[in-house]
Amino acid sequence: KQEVTQIPAALSVPEGENLVLNCSFTDSAIYNLQWFRQDPGKGLTSLLLIQSSQREQTSGRLNASLDKSSGRSTLYIAASQPGDSATYLCAVDSNYQLIWGAGTKLIIKP
Amino acid sequence: DGGITQSPKYLFRKEGQNVTLSCEQNLNHDAMYWYRQDPGQGLRLIYYSQIVNDFQKGDIAEGYSVSREKKESFPLTVTSAQKNPTAFYLCASSIEQDYYGYTFGSGTRLTVV
Numbered sequence: 518k519q520e521v522t523q524i525p526a527a528l529s530v531p532e533g534e535n536l537v538l539n540c541s542f543t544d545s546a547i548y549n550l551q552w553f554r555q556d557p558g559k560g561l562t563s564l565l566l567i568q569s570s571q572r573e574q575t576s577g578r579l580n581a582s583l584d585k586s587s588g589r590s591t592l593y594i595a596a597s598q599p600g601d602s603a604t605y606l607c608a609v610d611s612n613y614q615l616i617w618g619a620g621t622k623l624i625i626k627p
Numbered sequence: 628d629g630g631i632t633q634s635p636k637y638l639f640r641k642e643g644q645n646v647t648l649s650c651e652q653n654l655n656h657d658a659m660y661w662y663r664q665d666p667g668q669g670l671r672l673i674y675y676s677q678i679v680n681d682f683q684k685g686d687i688a689e690g691y692s693v694s695r696e697k698k699e700s701f702p703l704t705v706t707s708a709q710k711n712p713t714a715f716y717l718c719a720s721s722i723e724q725d726y727y728g729y730t731f732g733s734g735t736r737l738t739v740v
Contacts, residue, residue, distance in 0.1 A: 521669065551729065560633070560717060560733035606669070608729075614685070615660075615729065617669030 519544045519611040523618035531626050532599060538592040538621045540607035545585045548610040552581050552592050555604045555620070564605075565592070597625045629654045633718050633732035639740050640705065640712060648703045648735045650718035656730070657722060659701035663687060664715040664734075673716075676701055705737060713739050 520543045530536050540550070549568045553561040565574045565581040567590070573582040580593040594601060604620040631652045640646045652659065658677045662670040672685030676695040690709025695701055701720075705712045718732040 526667075553731075561719075561731040563729065563731075608670070614672060614675075615670070617662075617671075619667055619669045 519547075519609060519616045521607060521609050521616050521618040523605075523607060523621050525621060526619065527622040527624075529624040529626060530597060532597060534597050535593070535595050536597055536623075538594070538605050538607075538623070540590040540592070540618055542588045542590075542609045542611075542616070544611060545588055546611065547585065550581075550583055550590050550610070551608050551615075552579075552590075553606045553608065555606060557604075561606065594623075599625045599627050601625050631718055631720055631730055631732035633716075633735050635735060636733070638735055638737045640737060641740060643707045645704055645706050646737065648705070648716055648718075648737070650701045650703065650732060651699055652701075652720045652730070653699060654720055654730060655698070656720035657698070658720060659695070660719045660721075660729070661685075661691070661693065661701070661703045662717045662719065664717060670717065673703065712737055 522541045524539050547569055551566045552564045554564050555561050567574050567583040578595040583590045602625045604622045606620045608615045608617045634649045660675040661673040664670050671687050673691050674682055674693040676682035679695055679698050682693050682695050692704045716735045719729045721729045
């Protein structure tokens with residue numbers, strides 16, 4: 518059974534720092550992996566989608582990588598800003614279902 | 628603009644009541660999903676539907692029911708059989724087997740009073 522883990526559960530860094538969020542999964546047979554952002558009490562916004570055949574995707578200051586063989590994905594945020602404060606969730610499309618991590622709550626201190 | 632609309636944003640339920648959460652999409656997506664989110668946990672799938680008039684149970688379907696009479700609509704009913712319904716509910720849609728990724732609504736927060 519696919520399981521998705523995100524570490525750390527919470528992270529607080531000063532503004533301007535580069536940071537990495539981690540996502541690991543137990544079954545490498547995936548169709549794709551997505552990173553989402555959730556602001557408090559709101560829905561999810563899709564940030565990046567990596568297909569199983571891809572190694573990474575980039576959007577602005579965000580870069581997501583995928584290593585299926587090791588069951589890992591990272592979300593790299595460059596030059597963090599207070600507006601990046603949110604919970605970041607990764608989800609793996611496995612066997613026609615999205616399996617979710619519990620998220621990393623990110624706080625960027627001004 | 629295309630998107631998913633969930634209503635209401637906040638919902639309060641008394642003990643023993645059934646309540647229905649609305650989810651409407653104008654993206655022409657075939658597949659629609661309902662997730663439940665509890666603090667500190669990943670999202671859990673309640674029900675999903677890949678075509679009109681067909682839906683499948685997810686991991687935590689007990690105490691919930693759905694219908695898919697129209698492609699655009701996938702309402703979720705939280706029945707009195709759901710003993711712990713207080714949670715944040717998210718509706719999503721995707722093109723077929725979500726090859727292009729999911730689009731989410733803004734959620735409904737349900738509280739039992």
